[in-house]
Amino acid sequence: MPAIFFTNALMLAGLAALAVPVVIHLLLKRKKQRLRFSTIRFFAKQDEQSSRKRKIRNWLLLAMRLLLFALLVLAFARPYLPQAKASASARQRRQVVFVIDRSASMQAADVGGGRWSMATDRIQKMLAELAPEDRVALVSCSSHAEVLSAFGPPAAAEKIVRELRPTSGAGHLADGLAQAAKLLTLSDANVRSTICVVSDFQRTSCERLSSVSLADAIELKTIAVGDLLAPNMAVTELQSRIEPDAQPRVAAGNFSEEESATGKFELSVDGKGILSQPLKIAASAFTNIQFSLPALKPGWHEVVASIATKDPMPLDDRRFATLFVVEPWRALVVEPRKAGRVFEEESFFIATALEPSKDPALPGAFRVTKIFPEELQSKLAIERGERPFNFVLLPRLHEPPSGIASALKAFVEAGGGVAFFAGEGISANRYNAEFRDLLPAQLGTVEMVSEAEPGWRIGQFDTNTLVFAAFQQRNSGDLTIPKFTARMALRNFDAAEQPAFFEDGAPLLLTRSIGRGRAAWINTSADASWTDWPKHKTFVPWIHGLGKYLAQSRKEHELQQTNSFVAGEDFEIDMGAPAKGSAFKVVAPSGDEAQVLADSKGKLPEALFSVPGIYAIKNSAGKEMRRVSVNVPASESDLSALAPADFEQQIARTHQPPKVASTSGLFSSSSNQNELWRVLLLGVLTLLFIEEFAANRTSL
């Protein structure tokens, strides 16, 4: 006889209520009335028999009511039979959802061994303990939680686990648990449900756990792999952007409560080491290492920062970045003055500002070719469909050679740029006549500032134009300092764009678009004769801005910025709309090549870029179109973990009545017990029915 236990044993006190039907029975028991009747000859003995039957029936009714009360009280006390563990036939079927942490930190190796191998060993061991009729589902938990396999036999799950590998993404166990809970909600509640979380319980993977709530009928098991505190050094950031105000730097961190051992920091560009130094970081600290990039040829380059150290997670000891060095813009600067010394040249300041050095090892953004006016026409000739220069800078020309106007017009209309500078000795009439198709305004007389006045200064300027884009940020230079002593009166410039004015409202810079190209009038001299601007530091960024404007430069730094991705996160590699449907070849860090087609928006699928490293994307002709870097999420480097008990504590448990399938029978099962209250309630209902029938029966 199996022992019966009660969930609410106190409810048994309600058995005292059994006295109620007895009392009612006794109170309501009608005292027999004595009635004098003319004769009792018709009341034969037979009624005595029925009287006895009636008495028996009454006692049976009382007993039935007592039983009814007793069953009701027992049902409220929720009796259950503990399940026999030994009996294999009586064993409750199980369904287990394995939530497998596949974040990058699972690739770490502790003293006890690799976390991933430990995890798969433990899962396989558990799978081996399950019976064939049990059902197993697998939920992968990385940057995204996904159901690897719905409920199936343990053997099928074992096969999947064997081939499973960790990712390089971040982990979010909360998402995985939510997925697992959803799986169990959809399934049969009469089997024993278990969620088994296999993880290193890295703290950064355990965020938002409180948002998950599990039914209390679901058993939660935790299988922890790895140490609670695993000291780890990592390169957490690599900034290789070449920007005027952004110094390239590397950030490295020590995720430990102790000072790190001395490691060796190395930085290489295109595989060539440019920095190597010992590195020691204080406990729980980060350090920045600034560096300068060497002169790089135009094209794609890769930068790798690494720390050589012995820590559990080598994956984050290296960080990758790519950068693109644009081809220098070719500027044609016309020098009207045939002076003997360079600094006496009219174009000295602008040419030097655009290309400070002619050293081919230190290429700047611009490559300047100086010519004399008479050479201009021949230099602008378009060769093999390509313009040899991006733009032309024209300081004042006393006598513009014949033919250059038409050559310049053709050059600009084909996409080139030209900038005219004012200056002493310009013939306004000649300019207006020769360059009327190019000038944004008609030139007038020369206006000179009087001796008593200090000179004009720059008033308004539009930093949204590429010309003044360098002055968008604060403290990027004071453009009001330069003084201007002469300028030309301008007419009919309403149609032209006016990016900058003098203080008195006269235009300093006028621009216009002609065909595919651009033309600009700078209302001051190219040298220091009419202004001291070339002597101020704002001149160089301004002349660079003008050059980029004329060359119609793309924002190359933006291109560079989107070449760095984090493994596991959602990203798309946009090859541009014209590339839609085109075939590309992706060269993985391992050297493997994969052919891939861009989608209808010209984007490449992220699945190809899952392993940290440098990827080269080439077009069908083999030309490298982009080089992208993929890195481990920085959050994965902190290996400090939650204790499994703390993990379990953070998860809210809700009481949900278990769903009972129609075929599940009358015994509701929790994890280890058969509850009997349904049987008892069924008995109560049956007795109520019989009692109703028997009590209202008037004759036997």
Place this chain on the structure above:
Amino acid sequence: MAKTLNISARTLAAIDDLSVLARTVVEGFLDGLHRSPFLGYSSEFSAYRAYTQGDNLRYVDWKVWGRTDEFYVKQFEDDTNLRCQIFLDTSASMDFGREDTNKFDYGRILAAVLSELMARQHDAPGLVLFGEEARQAVPSQATRHHADEIFLLLRQAEALGGTNIDEGLFRIVETLSRRGLAVVISDFFTAGEAVFELLRQLAGQHQEVLVFHLLTPEELELPYEGEYVFQDSETGEELPVHADDFRKEYRTRLNDFLARVKKECIDLEIEYQLLRTDSPLDVALTGYLERRAAI
């Protein structure tokens, strides 16, 4: 056709003076008849017959003697009125029923009314009470105030004891030498076959027998609910009975009994009338008159 006598037994019971009651009922009843039912002495000439020795000289028709010189005696329908014996059951079982439907009261009133009716038509009513013991309470007599004696006795009568239909009663029956009418008012709750023996005796004495079988609505329907200990009014014997459960069986048994009584009456050519004590008296009176007319 008799009009319904709208005097309920309750009203009658409230009238203490049985003679007033009987006369009121009878007159009310008779008012409703189209033809007078009275028969008897010198009211209806029947025939002449030759005088024989011993005939009362009062009935010699002297006018006929004067014309024919023969003695003829006038003969009427009944020169002496009918003798009517009313047998009223005074056993304890008769004393049953609510006040307005009490069987004994109903029986007494019925006996009184019949007596009055008989007296009115110059019949000779007599009264025999039988219960614990039988006695000839009032012999049949056709005197003017004879009914008053019957009323007096009826008023004094009590329903007590069992029903002993024995030699005493049979001796009274044997004295009924003349052909007459016997009205038996009883519930017939007697032990054994004695009651049927009484009826046989009466039939054997050449009596036209009219049986009024009185039963209360309670006896006919057993309208009680629940369990009772029923006590026999005559024997005092007790029996616990669940009225609800037993009602059906009771009615079956009662109907069997009634059928048995009726059959016995039919076999003996006895007029049988089952009277509920909540029914009007005219049912009984009409029955009497119809029977009387047949004699």
